Amino acid sequence: MRAATVAVAILSICVAAFACVFAYFVFQAIGQTRTRLEERSQAAAQVVATNAGWVAQVANQTLRRVDAALGPTLSNDSEVLQAAVEGLPGNIDVYIIDADAHTLFSTVPGSAAVNVADREYFTALRDGASSYTSGLLVSRLTSEPIFVFSRRVNRQGDFAGAIMVSFSASLLQSFLSSLDLEDGSTVSLVRRDGALMARAPAVGEPVDLSQHPLITQHLPAAEAGTYFSDVSPVDGISRVVSYRAVPGTEILALASIATNETWNSLRAAIISVLIIAAPILLGLVGGCIWILRLLRRDARRRAELEAANETNVLLFREIHHRVKNNLQSVQSLVRMQDIPAGAKADLQSRLSAMAAMHQHIYQHDRYEDIDAHDLVQVVVDEVIHAYGVDVRVVYDLDHVPVDRDHATPLSLLLSELVTNALKYAFNDGRRGIITVTLRDKGGGRAQLTVSDNGPGMGEPADTSASMGLRLVRGVVSQMGGTYRFRSEEGTHFEADLALAVAGHPTRQ
Structure with missing residues (x-):
C-alpha cells in the first residue's frame, strides 16, 4: 500500500x-x-x-x-x-x-x-x-x-x-x-x-x-x-x-x-x-x-505470501518443537532403561545436543542459515548440563552461517567431542576447562577446534572400533571435512569442515 x-x-x-x-x-x-x-x-x-x-x-x-x-x-x-x-x-x-x-x-x-x-x-x-x-x-x-x-x-x-x-x-x-x-x-x-x-x-x-x-x-x-x-x-x-x-x-x-x-x-x-x-x-x-x-x-499477493510464509514458519516451529519434545521423551525413556550408566550418559548427551539444536532453531526462527556462534554454545552447554559436570567452557567463535543440512552433524560432532572430554579428561579431579574455537574460512567452510586441559589421550588409530570415534569419522565425512587429534597439554581435536553445501569441494 x-x-x-x-x-x-x-x-x-x-x-x-x-x-x-x-x-x-x-x-x-x-x-x-x-x-x-x-x-x-x-x-x-x-x-x-x-x-x-x-x-x-x-x-x-x-x-x-x-x-x-x-x-x-x-x-x-x-x-x-x-x-x-x-x-x-x-x-x-x-x-x-x-x-x-x-x-x-x-x-x-x-x-x-x-x-x-x-x-x-x-x-x-x-x-x-x-x-x-x-x-x-x-x-x-x-x-x-x-x-x-x-x-x-x-x-x-x-x-x-x-x-x-x-x-x-x-x-x-x-x-x-x-x-x-x-x-x-x-x-x-x-x-x-x-x-x-x-x-x-x-x-x-x-x-x-x-x-x-x-x-x-x-x-x-x-x-x-x-x-x-x-x-x-x-x-x-x-x-x-x-x-x-x-x-x-x-x-x-x-x-x-x-x-x-x-x-x-x-x-x-x-x-x-x-x-x-x-x-x-x-x-x-x-x-x-x-x-x-x-x-x-x-500488495495482495505479497500479503498472501507473507501469510503463507508466516504459516510455514509456524509449521516449522511446531515441527522443531515437537522433535525437541520427542527427543526429550526418548531421553526420559533412556533414563528408565536398565542399561550401563556410561552408555546411558552417552545417549543422554547426544539426545540433549539434538534437542538443544531443535529448540534453538524454533526459538530464533532460523530455518535456513543458523549462526554457528549461537548454536555451538547452546549445544555444548546442554551437553555439559546433561552430564552434570562442573567445567568451565571458553568460547572463541566467529559468526559463521550453518545451513540446515549441516546443523545436525555439527551438533552430533560437538556432543561427541564434549562428551569424550567430560568422560576421560578430568577423572583425576582437576578443574576442567574446555575450549571451543570456530574460525570462518569463507566459502562455506570453517576450522573447528575442541580442546581440554586433561592429561591427553594421544592420537587414536584410524581403525579404532570405538563407537564415539566411528561417529566422529562419519560426521566429519558427512561434512566433507578432515580432522586430527593431538595431545599437547591436553587433548586437541582440529577439523576442517563444511558448514554449508557450497563448502563441499565436489559440489562447488
Missing part, C-alpha cells in the same frame, strides 16, 4: 505539474496577447492623433486665411474668397455668415437657404467664444455626418459674424483603411468634454461620452493611455482602446481594436494544445492507474 500511495502521489504531482506548466503558458500567452493588442492600438492611436493634428491645422489655417480675406468690412467678393479656399481637399467645406446668421459665402451650393442661427458652432461664438469645435453633426445640406471648426469674426471690437470649416466624418474611414486593423476595429475623434466628433465606421447620430470612463477616469489620469473596454457604448463590441490628446486642440484621437477575433484565436490555440496534450495526459493517468492496479495486486 505504501507503493500505491507513492504511485498516487507521483500521478498527482505529474498532473499538478502539467496543470501548472499549462497554466503558466496560458497566462504568458494571455499577457503577450494583451501586450500586443495594447501596442498595436497605441501605434494606431498615434497615427490617428497625427492626422487629427493635421485636420486641426488645416482648419485653423483656413479660418485665419479666410478671416484675413474678408477685410475690415466683411467683403463678400466671391473671387477673393474663392482664392482664399483654393486647394482645400474635397471633403472640406467653408461657410461664412454674418452676425445675423446670413450666409455670405459657401463652398457648398444652396447653403444660403439654410439657417444656422441655432447651431452651437454659431451661438457659442455669438455669445463670446473666440473659436469652437463641434461634435458630430448631420449636415442640413447633404444629410451627411460632419464636424465643424468655427472662428469668431470681430470688427471694431464687435461680433461681426463667423467662419466655419466643415469636415466630412467619412474622412476617418481613410484613416482606418490605412491602419489595416482587425474587423470590428474603429478610429474616432472625441471632444474633451465627451462629445463624439467623428467615427469610422460611421454612426448616424451624435453620441455623448461625458459619463464614460474615458472622460471620467482615464483622461484625468493621463493625456494618453490604453484600456480594455468590455462593451462599447456605441455597438457593444469588446475592444482595446488607446487614446491620445492632440496638443493645442480639444480633440482626443482614439484607436479601438476589436479583441474578439484575437481572443478567439488564442482560445482555439489553447484548445488545440489541449487536444494534443490530452492523449498524453490521459495516457499518463491511464498508465499510473494501471501501475496502481498492478501495485495493489502485487
Whole structure:
C-alpha cells in the first residue's frame, strides 16, 4: 500500500505539474496577447492623433486665411474668397455668415437657404467664444455626418459674424483603411468634454461620452493611455482602446481594436494544445492507474505470501518443537532403561545436543542459515548440563552461517567431542576447562577446534572400533571435512569442515 500511495502521489504531482506548466503558458500567452493588442492600438492611436493634428491645422489655417480675406468690412467678393479656399481637399467645406446668421459665402451650393442661427458652432461664438469645435453633426445640406471648426469674426471690437470649416466624418474611414486593423476595429475623434466628433465606421447620430470612463477616469489620469473596454457604448463590441490628446486642440484621437477575433484565436490555440496534450495526459493517468492496479495486486499477493510464509514458519516451529519434545521423551525413556550408566550418559548427551539444536532453531526462527556462534554454545552447554559436570567452557567463535543440512552433524560432532572430554579428561579431579574455537574460512567452510586441559589421550588409530570415534569419522565425512587429534597439554581435536553445501569441494 505504501507503493500505491507513492504511485498516487507521483500521478498527482505529474498532473499538478502539467496543470501548472499549462497554466503558466496560458497566462504568458494571455499577457503577450494583451501586450500586443495594447501596442498595436497605441501605434494606431498615434497615427490617428497625427492626422487629427493635421485636420486641426488645416482648419485653423483656413479660418485665419479666410478671416484675413474678408477685410475690415466683411467683403463678400466671391473671387477673393474663392482664392482664399483654393486647394482645400474635397471633403472640406467653408461657410461664412454674418452676425445675423446670413450666409455670405459657401463652398457648398444652396447653403444660403439654410439657417444656422441655432447651431452651437454659431451661438457659442455669438455669445463670446473666440473659436469652437463641434461634435458630430448631420449636415442640413447633404444629410451627411460632419464636424465643424468655427472662428469668431470681430470688427471694431464687435461680433461681426463667423467662419466655419466643415469636415466630412467619412474622412476617418481613410484613416482606418490605412491602419489595416482587425474587423470590428474603429478610429474616432472625441471632444474633451465627451462629445463624439467623428467615427469610422460611421454612426448616424451624435453620441455623448461625458459619463464614460474615458472622460471620467482615464483622461484625468493621463493625456494618453490604453484600456480594455468590455462593451462599447456605441455597438457593444469588446475592444482595446488607446487614446491620445492632440496638443493645442480639444480633440482626443482614439484607436479601438476589436479583441474578439484575437481572443478567439488564442482560445482555439489553447484548445488545440489541449487536444494534443490530452492523449498524453490521459495516457499518463491511464498508465499510473494501471501501475496502481498492478501495485495493489502485487500488495495482495505479497500479503498472501507473507501469510503463507508466516504459516510455514509456524509449521516449522511446531515441527522443531515437537522433535525437541520427542527427543526429550526418548531421553526420559533412556533414563528408565536398565542399561550401563556410561552408555546411558552417552545417549543422554547426544539426545540433549539434538534437542538443544531443535529448540534453538524454533526459538530464533532460523530455518535456513543458523549462526554457528549461537548454536555451538547452546549445544555444548546442554551437553555439559546433561552430564552434570562442573567445567568451565571458553568460547572463541566467529559468526559463521550453518545451513540446515549441516546443523545436525555439527551438533552430533560437538556432543561427541564434549562428551569424550567430560568422560576421560578430568577423572583425576582437576578443574576442567574446555575450549571451543570456530574460525570462518569463507566459502562455506570453517576450522573447528575442541580442546581440554586433561592429561591427553594421544592420537587414536584410524581403525579404532570405538563407537564415539566411528561417529566422529562419519560426521566429519558427512561434512566433507578432515580432522586430527593431538595431545599437547591436553587433548586437541582440529577439523576442517563444511558448514554449508557450497563448502563441499565436489559440489562447488
